[in-house]
Amino acid sequence: MFDMKNLNRLKKLDENAPDSMNAFWKFDKAVFADGALTGQQKQLIAVAVALTTQCPYCIELHTKAARAAGANDEQLTEAALVSAAIRAGGAITHATHLFPAES
Template identity: 85%
Template sequence: MFDMKNLSRLKKLDENAPEAMKAFWAFDKAAFADGALTGLHKQLIAVAVALTTQCPYCIELHTKAARAAGASDAQLSEAAVVAAAIRAGGAITHATHVLT
């Protein structure tokens, strides 16, 4: 089901829901603009979130964007480990719900 070519169909969303998609693209651009966090840091966060949501499109797109912003293998690796720790931590803390 995953195929990067599918992203070409985003144009159909733009055509069929122009106002909502215009708002989405503006929000996306603003979210990733430099601010208190650099674009590199925001892309590393995006990679970590993409790994936890397991979205292959996001993983590929944000890894490329992080690399373009200067991310090293070490930075991407640490982002991945943080994502794994958060995912595992959620399982551990939710385990308290099964203990009586």
């Protein structure tokens, strides 16, 4: 199912909901602009989130964008490990729901 060529179909969304999609594209552009965080930092966050959500399109697109913003292998690796820690931490903390509440 995953094929980067599928992204060419995004134009169908633009055609079918131009106002909403225009708002989305403006929002997306604004979010990734430099601000309190640099564009590179934001792309590294996006890589970590993409790994956590396991979206192959986002992983590829944001990895390329992070590299274009100057991110190196070490930074991408650390972002991946943060992603793994958060995902594993969620499983551990939710495991507390396996046990009855203490009185």
